[in-house]
Amino acid sequence: MQKDGELPTTPGPAGPWSLVVPLKPLALAKSRLAGAGPGAPDRPGLALAFALDTVAAALACPAVRDVVVVTDDPAAAGPLAALGARTVADRPAAGLNAALAHGAAAVRARRPDAPVATLNADLPALRPAELFRVLGAAGQFPRAFLADAADIGTTLLTAAPGVELRPAFGGASRLRHLSSGAVEIGISGVDSVRRDVDTGDDLRAALALGVGPRTAERWAAYAG
Ligand SMILES: Nc1nc2c(ncn2[C@@H]2O[C@H](COP(=O)(O)OP(=O)(O)OP(=O)(O)O)[C@@H](O)[C@H]2O)c(=O)[nH]1
Ligand SMILES: C=C(OP(=O)(O)O)C(=O)O
Secondary structure, three states: OOOOOOOOOOOOOOOOEEEEEEOOOHHHOOHHHOOOOOOOOOHHHHHHHHHHHHHHHHHOOOOEEEEEEEOOOHHHHHHHHHHOOEEEOOOOOOOHHHHHHHHHHHHHHHOOOOOEEEEOOOOOOOOHHHHHHHHHHHOOOOEEEEEOOOOOOEEEEEEOOOOOOOOOOOOOHHHHHHHOOOEEOOOOOOHHHHOOOOOHHHHHHHHHHOOOHHHHHHHHHHHO
8 A cells, every 4th residue: 555655656547637626615614513622613714724635635646637626715715726726616505516516517618538526625634645546446437436434425526537427415425426326436545535524523533644734733723
């Protein structure tokens, strides 16, 4: 298995991928983090830190060509652009799957033959080498997905060139993606790509894996 820091220099057989990352307005994000620690956590600040650490790690992956973030949040656009991500406006009140389909369309408007992957914005422990392995496995199939750490939801869904993404996120999306014909990626040693953060327990598990610098800083400012 690749260790962190041992990154290949080429994008791999199916790359380079365009990633679509959905990010809802920060004031509304991460509502389940309410009981994460003492007092009231800075949920918007943590949600932004998760997103920035996720996108920075994705852009450091050699299999990734570019990242498009679908968001309407004005506070997120500047720091995301500084990392090198492009932002596109969300569809008004249309929800997560519409946002993802919209992002995939924005990618393919510029690059019609792009392999496209969606990646949730709440993966603050994401490691580029693990994402590389996941995308390498996904690239063998027309559509593929990675289940979240709980084996209930989904953190990543991919579509090969010319294949429609057909996202079915929300709640128990693992079974939905499976029954839609997408292939489940079953490789081990990719915990950082599966470690989404919804609750305080999820955040503690991500901290144990090792989070990116923005999340670490926000967490330290909050929890001491
Ligand atoms: N652009 C966009 N992103 C969304 C939307 N709904 C959810 N997301 C994003 O989709 C990803 C997965 O969503 P959740 O894990 O439910 O995150 P969340 O909605 O912030 O968390 P909760 O408030 O606890 O449900 C996160 O990156 C969210 O920011 C939406 O309507 N539009
Ligand atoms: C959006 C999803 O779930 P959650 O909101 O639990 O992260 C999902 O996994 O499809």
